[in-house]
Amino acid sequence: MTPSSRPAQPENGQARRLAVVGGGWSGLAAAVRATELGWQVELYEAARQWGGRARALTGQTVQTRQVPAGMPELDNGQHILIGGYRATLGLMQQLGVNLESALLQLPLDLRYADGSGLAVPGWAARWPPPLDLLAAILGARGWGWRDRFALLQASLRWRAAGFSCPADLSVAGLCAGLPPRVIDELIEPLCLSALNTPLSQASAAVLLRVLQDALFGAGHGRWRGADLLLPRVDLGELLPGPALRWLADRGARLHAGRRVVALQRRPAGWRIENQDYDAVLLACPPREAARLVRSAGLDKMDDPDGLSGGLTESGSGRWIAQAEALAHEAIATCYAQARNADGSPGGLPDGAAMVALRSAPEAPAQFAFDRGQLGGPAGLLAFVVSASQGERAEIERQVLAQAREQLGLASLQPLRTVVEKRATFACTPGLQRPDAAIASRLWAAGDYVAGPYPATLEGAVRSGQQAAEGLQASYGLNQAARHR
Ligand SMILES: Cc1cc2nc3c(=O)[nH]c(=O)nc-3n(C[C@H](O)[C@H](O)[C@H](O)COP(=O)(O)OP(=O)(O)OC[C@H]3O[C@@H](n4cnc5c(N)ncnc54)[C@H](O)[C@@H]3O)c2cc1C
Secondary structure, three states, rough: OOHHHHHOOOOOOOOOOEEOOEEEEEHHHHHHHHHHHOOOOOOOEEEOOEEEOOEOOOHOOOOOOOOOOOOOOOEEOOOOEOOOHHHHHHHHHHHOOOHHHHEEOOOOOOOOOOOEEEEEHHHHHHOOOHHHHHHHHHOEEEOOOHHHHHHHHHHHHHOOOOOOOOOEEEEHHOOOOOOOOHHHHHHHHHHHHHHOOOOHHOOOHHHHHHHHHHHHHHOOOOEEEEEEEEEEEOHHHHHHHHHHHHHHOOOOOEEEOOOOOHHHHHHHHOOOOEEEEEEEEEEOOHHHHHHHHHHHHOOOOOOOOOOOOOOOHHHHHHHHHHHHOOEEEEEEEEEEEEEOOOOEOOOOOHOOEEEEOOOOEEEOEEEEHHHHOOOOOOOEEEEOOOOOOOHHHHHHHHHHHHHHHHHHEEEEEEEEEEEEEEEEEEOOOOOOOOOOOEEEOOOOOOOOOOOOOOOHHHHHHHHHHHHHHHHHHHHHHHHHHHHH
């Protein structure tokens, strides 16, 4: 039996106790994986709502101005998944989510309201990658042959180099020489939606990895990596709700509205409030995780049982420094109610569920979504501003003007604009991200933890699952050390 599959059972036959701090997608994924591995899990979430940055906004938190009667939950931010999110989709399926009804699948489509831009044509949607992408490039409306040829050449170059490049290269550096149309209509929207970081500051190595997995990699089940998957249920029902039900059925203890204030070192584990645990997994944002590691005095303390497996107090100090050094980017989501001139609910051109917008500093949204096509009430639109700057009221004003102009909507009433100031870490070249292992029996999970992906749902879920498996494996090694 490998260490990672050994059940977490001590000699007295009772399951070992694990506290997971943070009920976002990484914490939920970690809790599920640890439960499968035999741990008795206790999950703490500071907010009353589960799901972290990918959560539904419920009840009193939805203080919208003119909420249409019967409006379903708004989300903290409009999210897109892709077919290449294999860990996330696999977990959702394991939890009993019906993927076909919960997600609307669309072939890659980055077209604007006037139909120009790049999209995999319907007739090539079942072609194997990268032939579907080739069809999209050759058929891109509004593109000249120079644009198409330059992108094909660059794609072949990146593929020949194994989709790798120097760690210190920016996306702007990687794409220098590509025609402006290719940058404006493909690279920039992809970079902003995947890395949420402006081109000049974004890591080319991470973008190439995303492109490799999304455009050329396999997808989950019958989906291909590049397929866009748009939620047709609110984010709470996409993963948090099913995960909580699965955990409760297996005896996990779930505490919403309980912020963990401090960690205390115990001879053989950790104490939170007055509860003792064999191990703790921090799945809260990096600064909060660093604060908790500090609260344990770990940066000053020797490993008391000598079972750190090479994780030293100076290592914990480095972990804290890396976690605290991460910079962040914002994302704004503007919800609005669209109406046609006759008062009927409006929508996106041709009944599309999603359309790209031409963005500029004074017209900051990159994408619009029609939630009416996604299980919501007719006419409810969501506009996404990645790497957003400035204040909420100004962003909302600019986005509404942009939408009226580019989508030709007669009437657009703002409902609510959510600005997440710390939506993602800034995914910059050569960034040193903290590891999952912090100290003996103390692990971290989250989209910011070292890994190949930018801050995404898939990065969070993978990190949660890997942290639970890493903890299990290290625990096995530690047990061996204790009995030597
Ligand atoms: C507006 C927006 C749009 C996005 N769009 C996309 C997208 O389209 N596609 C995509 O893949 N990703 C997207 N993302 C990124 C994605 O949402 C995140 O990568 C993911 O949700 C991160 O999950 P996490 O578990 O790592 O962290 P979090 O979701 O931040 O979870 C951490 C949790 O810890 C809790 N916590 C904090 N301190 C404590 C404490 N002391 N005690 C107990 N609990 C605590 C917090 O309340 C929180 O619930 C978007 C993010 C935002 C904000």
